[in-house]
Amino acid sequence: MRLVPTLLQDPRKAGQPTLVLYDVQDDxxxxxxxxxxxxxxxxxxxYxxxxGKLTGTARRELETRLERALGDSAGLIAILQLEQWxxxxxTIIFQEAANGD
Structure with a gap:
């Protein structure tokens, strides 16, 4: 049971913008x-x-953890390190769903 998450990276540390995309079939x-x-x-x-932002060390640790999490199951995980610019x-287009949708 996870009551209080422990962050593995100090959020006050500077890092590179990072985007993690995944498609993993096994729940x-x-x-x-x-x-x-x-x-x-x-x-x-x-979904x-x-x-978020990750330091180089945190990114490498996360990559290792995600590789273990996927294991030999079917799926894809992409970890994209971006530049701030x-x-x-x-361009992000976002619209809230209308009530009842």
């Missing part, structure tokens, strides 16, 4: 991927994507 392994992202302070961006220059 148990997908949960491990989600928990790993949360443990490193990444925020859910959409199968997390984003790419985040600043991104």
């Amino acid at each position: 148990k392994r997908r949960t491990r991927v989600m928990n790993a992202c949360k443990d490193y302070g990444l925020a859910r961006w959409q 199968s994507a997390y984003q 790419q985040v600043d220059d991104a």
Whole structure:
């Protein structure tokens, strides 16, 4: 049982913008991927994507943990390190669902 998450990276440390995208079929392994992202302070961006800033060390640790989480199950995990200008220059189109949708 996970009561209080322990962040594995100090959120005050500078890091590179990072985007983690995944498509993991096995529910148990997908949960491990989600928990790993949360443990490193990444925020859910959409159902199968997390984003935040990671130091180089934290990113390498997360990569290892995600590789173990996927194991030999079918799936894909992409870890994209971005430059800040790419985040600043991104176009994001978002609209809340209307009530009843």
